[in-house]
Amino acid sequence: xxxxxxxxxxxxxxxxxxxxxxxxxxxxxxxxxxxxxxxxxxxxxxxxxxxxxxxxxxxxxxxxxxxxxxxxxxxxxxxxxxxxxxxxxxxxxxxxxxxxxxxxxxxxxxxxxxxxxxxxxxxxxxxxxxxxxx
Numbered sequence: 001x002x003x004x005x006x007x008x009x010x011x012x013x014x015x016x017x018x019x020x021x022x023x024x025x026x027x028x029x030x031x032x033x034x035x036x037x038x039x040x041x042x043x044x045x046x047x048x049x050x051x052x053x054x055x056x057x058x059x060x061x062x063x064x065x066x067x068x069x070x071x072x073x074x075x076x077x078x079x080x081x082x083x084x085x086x087x088x089x090x091x092x093x094x095x096x097x098x099x100x101x102x103x104x105x106x107x108x109x110x111x112x113x114x115x116x117x118x119x120x121x122x123x124x125x126x127x128x129x130x131x132x133x134x
Contacts, residue, residue, distance in 0.1 A: 001120040003041045008067065008076045012038045015070040020045070022056035022063050035100045036065070036119075043078065043119040046093040048112045052133055057082050057117065065119060080121040087114040 004012075018036045021029050032053045036045045043065060047054050057063060065078045088092065090106070093114050097106050 002080070002124055004038065004078075004121065004124060005126060008078070008124060009038070009128045011067045011074055011076055012036070012043075015120055017068045017070060018045075019066040019068075020053060020063060021066070022053050023060050025059065026054070036067075037096065037097045037099060039118070041121060043080075044092070044122070044134045045117050045119075046087065046090075046096050046114055047117060048109065048114055050113075054084075054115065057084065063119060074126075076124060076126045078119065078121045079123040079125075080119050081129060083118050083120070084115045085118075089115045090114045092116045 020032045020034050022028045022032075030052055034045045034047070036043050038044075061081045061083070063080065063082055064074065065080075067078065068075045090109075090112075093106055097104055098103050
């Protein structure tokens with residue numbers, strides 16, 4: 001397991017943009033803007049069964065996540081593998097709305113089956129210019 005460094009923590013704790021890259025069935029990359037939160041050295045996010053990113057992750061759990069700070073233009077990438085667990089009542093989805101949408105209620109999703117995705121990092125990259133001086 002790879003640990004998240006201070007730069008990644010600073011990005012995640014501030015205003016940021018997160019872009020998930022998965023691999024589609026034809027081998028082409030597929031990207032999605034998502035909300036993420038840190039859980040120790042793992043990254044969590046919510047999605048729905050049947051969405052392209054979800055079916056891609058079921059077929060190939062290797063992903064890449066780009067984190068871009070909106071506060072200081074810092075960025076980092078996290079490569080790793082994902083696991084998924086069901087979120088039948090969507091409670092984690094509400095947690096993400098509490099964090100990123102000021103507590104708004106998520107829009108109705110009739111028939112949606114939510115899952116919680118856990119990204120366990122295998123590689124973290126921060127450009128040397130963004131690493132704090134020692």
